[in-house]
Amino acid sequence: MDLTFHPESDFKLLLAVPLIPLCGYLLQIFFGRFLPRKGDWLLTGGMFATMCITLYMFAKAMNHAYSGGGHGGHDEHEALIGFFHESRHTGFKWSWLFQTGEAPDSVRNLTIGLLYDGLGAAMLAVVGVVSFFVHLFSMGYMQGDRRYHIFFANISLFTVAMLGLVLSDNIVFLFIFWEIMGLMSYLLIGHLAQDPTSHRINHAARACKKAFLTTRVGDVCLFIGFMMFFLHYETFFFSELWAQVNADVALNGWQSWHTTAGLFLFGGTVGKSAQFPLHIWLPDAMEGPTPVSAMIHAATMVAAGVFLLGRLYPVLSPEVLGVVTVTGATTAIFAATIGMTVFDIKGVLAYSTISQLGFMVAAIGCGGVGLVAGLWHMVTHAFFKACLFLSAGSVIHGCHHEQDMRKMGGLRKKMPITFACMLICTLAISGVPLFSGFYSKDKIVMASFLSLGHEFNGPALWASIALPAAAAITAFYMFRLIFMTFFGAPRDSHVHEHAHESPWPMTVSLMGLAFLGIFGGHLWLNGDLLGAHGTWWEKLVMNEHNLADLSKMYGGVELQNTYGGAAMDPHGHVAHSAHIWALGVSSFVAALGIFAAWLIYHKKKIDPARITARLGGLYTTVANKYYIDEFVEITVIKSSVVTARFLRWFDENIIDGCVLLVGRINRTLGFIAAWFDKTFVDGLVNFLGTLSNAMGSALRLLQTGRIQQYISFAVAGGLLAAAWLILS
Amino acid sequence: MEHILSWITFIPLIGMTAIICLPKQSVGLIKRVSLVATGIPLILATWLYFQFDPQSVAGGGFAFEEHIPWIKGISANYSVGVDGISLPLIWLTCILLFLGVPASFGIKKSEKAYYALLLLLEVGILGVFISLDYFLFYVFWEIMLLPMYFLIGIWGGPRREYAAIKFFLYTLAGSVLMLIAIISLRLGTGTFSIPEMVNMAQAGLVVGPEFIGLDYSTWVFWFLFVGFAIKIPVFPFHTWLPDAHVQAPTPISVILAGILLKLGGYGLMRGCFPIMPVAFQENAYALGILGVISIVYGSFVALGQTDFKRMVAYSSVSHMGYVLLGTGALTVWGTDGAAMQMFAHGTSSAAMFMVVGVIYDRAHHRDLNGFGGLCQPMPIYWGLTTICFFAALGLPTMSGFIAEALTLLGAFQAGDPRFQVLVLISVIGIVITAAFLLWAIQRVFFGSLNEKYKDYPDMTPREIFCMAPLLFLCLLFGVFPHILLDVMEPSVQHLVTLLSVGK
């Protein structure tokens, strides 16, 4: 088949990618309940079609990348920038804000289109694949849910949001889909909040709100960030933004506002990708059904944040990248430590996600090869984490919604397929060689070393220490999970007896993802077999040995914010040594972690209780997630609620009753007639009312009913008037 | 069709007369009449909306104008017309009033008077939107007050008398200031025609004596501003709003929030800023500050509420703050945003009040903490409410987002860099708004179901019919904003050029 890139036709295809599930959503939301099987087949089928398209386009992208670019290029501009397509350049666009008059041509309008480049291609494929499997899985897992059809509708709209986000060529639309994703995560996490049969109904209700609000904080930061960039460059389009920023920086260097704005942008990532300190929503997101968790943790929500970093990398100043690195590394180690103490099977996975996201973010912060590694880890992680979650779901499903690992054990026999898949992916996430996770993670470690080698700075140092450590811990707690769940004697006989393997849709999707968990990284081997150079990913986005080519990712923009480049490391010696080191270190830490887990939880040589006892306060701190939630509860939530209460009081008593005091005084003087009290109690009304009323009462004193007094008053008044007239 | 505006405005009056002539007992007929009397204007307005060519008013000027000499003694004319700013609001008015009629079918107390007043109210509102003559404008402006007073006062809640008179007094206090300003404008310019005043203002010919130690443009500006700000309502003139809203019957709150608040913003854009551009420029930052205070303050107070309707009322305070912020920024985007926000808020807040009305009709209380788990017996209600709330908190694909985003972007680009600080502050409002809305959803719909709400019926077709169109509009203009913005754009651009005279 023809794998060259034909913009016109292909952009229509790409447009279909989000549109198919969208139509599915609309059909489902309105007619879902009436369809056979409540219409799950409709959406899953639609998602399958989507997946096929994304894969087809991905194939084209691959082909394009290997054939060295330029083929699909219609003008030499595209040829120059290699694999990079923006639909506006091929006239495939939509004037969004204005369509008549002068406005459409003005900068105030927003003419939007699709952006399909290497990063987009990979991400799109990943989202397509993973969410298809999640749909498939849900067909089994969600059976008998009372809002089955709604669930499917929502989860497919969730996917739509992510697909749209990946495809949008400007930050506003990225933001729009970003927000929609927030909404859908809200609805999906809150799915069980509407299910009276669920025993965690109230937790779910809280969790979804928490998720939305926490991410909302990040979203606002993101909004401010691109607002600041628009203020200076008057464009929302990634390509123009990259070009203008780098041109500007090449001329005037990085300015302080670049850093500020960059930090705001990064705030978006911190929110969505659950980086410290906004990670708090992700563990609670467990309250959603397992497929949702799979989506959130693998393909959509959290990936979006990293994806954003990838998209905006060129506009981030070195200072920002430093912050990014530190944040990422911190998150990685911090979440990993918590992961060791959790007993909820999904909880472990949740914290592992946070920690893995830390890896990605830190890597991107390191820049250069790190950028690629981070994004690649996002891809591989998507596969195995989805698989892990679905397996966990399968376990939970098998154990009748029992999530506590301490009640499990010895399930190996009961659910072999699940076990196999989960083991594979655990190996992958632990970074065991020959499994996908290894390749990306190893490159991340390498990236940190590399950046340290290039320029000895704090962030890089911290990353080089924290990331390997985190990797070791990851291996440890993941295998702790495996051993506690599948090995050993069943701890809870009841659970064990009723445990059973899951129905085919679930197992199939498990196996599919597990396959990718192994080979998601191995695809590197094609191209030139065994050749250490040019994995598919590198072909797709860059060539690691020539950092100047990093620009290929960004439409030929010469990046200003990353170190090195060909000049600094002409023969890639630094890179090579770093690679060797990274290989060694990461394989070693993985082995270490696994061994420790085996020692403690399988062979039971060491009693975990003793260790925890030994650690004492430290352990409890970690086990309580470092009290971050409590901290936030006190500082942010409580304070704002208190503020609100105060302002309400302020509003009702001060603003509204500005001169209530006058009223009080007058009342004590007993001047106010009953109706008046009743009718005007506060506010300006009260002011006018009581005041005029008091004066009225004073005036009443004149009206004594005695004619002679009247006359004396009148005479006095007349004299006053006369006096005035005489004096004037 | 050269008198179409007059037709739109006065058909409800005909309907009112008809209702007055009908016997008190024939309620069904009265309802049908009022449906027709609000429906025809809606049809005409819709036709007008899509008939209207925005470019025709690109350089100022108005469409569908009518000029008839009215009071020769003071050379006040019946001159009406629409531009891109007023037309959408007219359309909105017709929509909401039309929906307001079926929404009122629940009312069982002296319907005849109710529907008559409702139609009179529509006349007043539409009149304000079409007037190009300040005297006419003021007359219509005041005509609105009376029906509102009685609609709140007769059909309202327990403290209705207080709320009604409070509403009346606040607005009257504002409008006497307006009257003084208008008169002195008349004396200064020798005309009541707003366009002429605007032209003279461009030439710097609007001059007059100083008052209470302020020079002419300043005090006239502030008098007019306060008059309109009370309607918007801007902090600190907002305290009539919660009471009026809480006490008013649902359809009236809907109209109050949906349209009456917009009159303030519209008045500023039509009758205050362009006539006093210099004073406007001098005080633009103050306006921005007021706007931001309203945004943040309103959202916080809303967060502190336990009464569902009060919360929604304060959310209006918060949302209308964007109108000031956007206009004060003196950028096209900002003003676009402000104009759009008026429409967006008109639909979303109206829908929110209907939401409150639905539950109040069933539970007869509005205590947010008293509900829980309502999404189980009332899924449709929960669904519509969610859409409505997310429209209110400015979720993308909802018109509210376009409005707020444009406002903030516009304000951020303002020539006056201090506005950037304001924007940074105002985003707090965005988060808090999300917070109280979601918290409300959680308290009302999620969690375990309170037994006594177990067998509540879901929304009736009538209620759905009243709410769904509004939500549809929110979505429509959120996804295809150009339907609205294309109409507004030229006039807004002209307005901005007017306001930035001498800059």
Add this chain to the structure above:
Amino acid sequence: MDAYIEPLKALAPELLLTAAALGALVLDLLMRGRDSRFVGYFTLVSLAIVAIILMNRIGDEPTAAFGMVVVDNFGTFFKLFTVASLAVVTIFVLSDRNESHHHIGEYYFLLLGAAIGIFFMVSTNHLLLLMLGLELLSLASYALAGFHKGERKSAEAAMKYVVFGGLSAGVMLYGISLLYGLTGTLDLVEMAKSTGEAMPAGLAGQLTTSAVPVALAMVLVLAGFAYKMSVVPFHFWTPDVYEGAPTPVTTFLAVASKAAGVAALLRFLGALFLGPDVQSVVAEYGASVGQLLAILAAVTMTLGNLSAMRQTSLKRLLAYSSIAHAGYILIGVATMTGAGFEAAMFYMAAYYFMNLGAFGFVLYFEGTLGSDSIEALKGYGFKAPLISIAMVTFLVSLTGLPPTIGFYGKYLLFKEGLDAGMYWLVGVAALNSVVSLFYYFRIAKMLFLKEPASGSVPRQPLFAGLLAVLCVLTIYFGLLPDAIQEFVRNCLLI
């Protein structure tokens, strides 16, 4: 002989009215006071005839009679006003349910007598005639106030009225005497014209030499008008008398008699300070008199509104409101400009509709409920919707909101006030109209916002019809005031 016939033609309305008054008396005797309604109808007819004559006069050139009476459009305007209000008052009397319609023929006689007084009052530049007219009006009013001899309140009202009125009359007379002494003439035009060389010097001269006596005289004379208009501080009689007197009489006092006061004041000031050939010194003095009036206006409207705030008797409330409105009218007067006077006259016209309507409502529900307490109004709107709606319209008009004539009148006053640079005064007035909303809409609240008490009210279709007509006119002229404004324009003094 013609020298006597011609002026008599000019005096035709007055003569006719006198004839009518006597006729009423005679008719009552003939009827032996069985049913006095017939006298009432007779009165109406004669008033109609007078009205027709007056209508035909509008636009004629001013003529003089006997060197004292001036027959001009200004006078004619107020004569028409008087006749019109008298007609309505007569209808009120006829449909007053608390009135035994026997042996009350003199009621109508007194009304007509008062009218005669007003007629002379408003159509002269000569202080003597002005005084006589005023006294005639006053005497009739005293008698009317005490018309219900058996009622203590009525008697007390009459007593207070007569004492206060007597004093004011005396004071005014004294002022006039001083003016006479200072200027040597009783004719206002002469007074203003004379340059001051003559002995005794005209006003111009005296202003330069002896300002204090002039000021004294001015204040004393103004006091007389102020008393008739019930302007602070000469208003004290108003609430008591209004409350005590029979409602139709109250109406008469509030509308016709007040109008007469306004007319006389305008005439006095106009002739003295705004005439065609007034000395510049005098004109300047007029400005400072205007300042005094402005202060009085502010005080009056404020005091009136504030005191009205907490009344329990509807009549008393309206009494205070009429005081407040005197204050509003004074704005126009205080401007000391033709336009200002025009505004004042227009406001009188507006005042005619809304106040007659309001008092009519009082009479109606007094007649049906036998009380005029505001509490008694609870839910009245649902029992008698038509007149209650009318009442609300009148209240709106009194508050000065569109689309009623009251608004337009107030608009003109404010406009002239601002035009004359009296911003503070207009500010006070604006604030006052907000305050006035309190008590006006307290009535509206009682009418419609309260649940009705049980029991129905007897109907008076014709009377209700009259109120409905007034209500319609209030709105009609509110939206299209040109007719009235034109009319006023034709009747301007200056």
Add this chain to the structure above:
Amino acid sequence: MGLGAYIAVSAALFALGVVAIVVRRNILYVLFGIEMILNAANINFVAFNRFNGDGLDGRMFAIFVIILAAAEAAVALAIVLNVYHLFNTTKPAEVDLLRE
């Protein structure tokens, strides 16, 4: 005897009248007070007419005032009589049904 003297007398009379009206307890004295004021005016008229000014304006006026005074007295007395019947008092201070 010059004009000044007359004015002095009339002024005194006027003042006395006012005082009488204000302070006297009996309604009849109040009425006397009014009469005094009117007569004070009369003195002025006649005196002014005598000393300056030609024609008879002032004197005419004085005559009219006398008539007025008579008429007013008549009405006033009738009213007072009626009040006396209803209240059994001649003290205006005790007649205060109508008040706030």
